[in-house]
Amino acid sequence: MENIVVTGGAGFIGSNLTLTLQRRYPSARITVIDDFRSASFKNLEGFRGDVIAANLVDVDLGYYIDASEVDAFFHLASITDTTDHDQYRQTHDNVESWRSILNHFAGEKAALVYASSAATYGIGGGINHVDAPLRPANVYAFTKVQLENLAARYAADFPSQKVIGVRYFNVYGPRETHKGQPASMIYHLAQQIRAGKSPRIFKYGEQKRDFVYVDDIVEGTILAATKQIEGAFDAKKFPRRVFNLGSGEARPFNDIITILNATLKTDVKTEYFDCPFPFYQPHTEADLKETTAAIGYKPSFTLESGIADYFKSGWLVPA
Ligand SMILES: NC(=O)c1ccc[n+]([C@@H]2O[C@H](COP(=O)([O-])OP(=O)(O)OC[C@H]3O[C@@H](n4cnc5c(N)ncnc54)[C@H](O)[C@@H]3O)[C@@H](O)[C@H]2O)c1
Structure with a gap:
């Protein structure tokens, strides 16, 4: 990976991901996009790359990012306060950000990985199998279902394209x-x-x-990109292209x-x-069978x- 973008890179998981990528790929060009609505510059201490302070809903991605140059694009930016019940704001900001990213990368080689959530399963208890019906209980979870739906449509329209969603549990x-x-x-x-x-x-x-340590989440998120880049992800076998990431x-x-x-x-x-x-x-509780089979993820x-x-x-x- 030589050219990497992380949205939400000044937030919790995004900053851990960014700093790990920097350690692992020291010569890579890494760009963070974040509007700092729930972030801290302190999270990025030691980061040597570029930070674009912008709202993904209306930023002109083409001005900053040459889509043909990007190897991996990690989309973690999201309103993450599940108690924010403003249905318009949550749906507009979360879904439209993702739509404009997908449009920007249509037909390009970049491996896209986006953050979904175990919240999509709703309030039923038990082991969460990735093919279980989704029953979002709040608007935040609803927006994550919309992200998955949009990605599925994009994958159907552009079958050779690389996109994987990861449902994080309690990080x-x-x-x-x-x-x-x-x-x-x-x-x-x-x-x-x-x-x-x-x-x-x-x-x-x-x-x-299912409490999961952020280092495992970072590992799984990177695997979702590298397996696609290496051609080691079999989209025919896993057409849903969405996987649980938990402990x-x-x-x-x-x-x-x-x-x-x-x-x-x-x-x-x-x-x-x-x-x-x-x-x-x-x-x-994340059922990890498909995740392990598809991208080799095993929590440590x-x-x-x-x-x-x-x-x-x-x-x-x-x-
Ligand atoms: N932390 C968890 O337990 C957990 C669980 C499930 C899913 N997730 C998902 O993981 C991702 C990262 O979550 P987190 O816990 O690091 O939260 P966070 O709030 O720390 O990070 C989200 C980041 O996105 C940025 N952001 C939000 N909307 C934006 C926009 N429109 N444009 C640009 N930047 C924007 C925020 O400023 C913040 O830096 C999110 O997509 C979240 O839904 C997290």
Whole structure:
């Protein structure tokens, strides 16, 4: 990969991806596009490439990016606050950004990878198979379904083109601080413990999520591009071109408190409170069979080793 673009590259996952790509491809030309609506320049400390501060909805991509020159285009930019219920803003900004990217790259060699979400599965519990019916429960998830639909149409119109969607599960790790409330549960519980408070979770902490460390997500996202570039992705065998990226394991909320107590050397007791939501997802778990078969993704971090690495990075709790 010599010419790479990352949208949302100043955000949480995008900045981790950008910095990993820079380490792995030191001579590559890397460009970040971000309008900084939920980002921080601090995430890009050490980045040597170009940053275009622009809203993808109306930026003239042709002015900045020669589509024929790009090897890999990672589209992670999105409104990520799931509590933003402005249906027009979410749908307009998320979907129109993607439409203009797809139009810009139509007929080009670039391998496109875009971020979808496990939120597309909705609130039903259990193991999330990639071919399960999608039941978005909020407008954010609805926009991700639209991204997938648009990509499917694009793949049908341009069969030789490279495009893969990755449904991220619950991602945690360095460089999520700027997100505030939408940051991971692991981040928030660690802040409560550090502030000397009891960590608060819904009664009685047995709800399970597929928590996945950002390094694994970055790895899977890069694989989705490299496998396409190497011609090692079989689009005929996997015509959906959408894959789960998670840890493949569901862990109860209570486990986070146990691991944080061990990591932070504390012994705090959990405060349980009533879940205010009439429907709350009891269990998410990425089924990774297709992902492994199609792009060779295998997560390397457990919840224990992910939280340990996050702590070591200095981003989980300030020194
Ligand atoms: N963090 C998770 O657990 C998770 C789970 C599922 C899916 N995702 C997806 O992964 C991607 C990255 O999420 P994140 O957690 O890093 O969130 P984030 O909010 O930190 O990153 C999103 C980035 O996109 C930028 N952005 C938003 N709209 C834009 C626009 N119209 N033009 C230009 N830039 C724009 C923001 O400024 C921000 O830098 C998103 O697509 C998100 O939906 C994340």
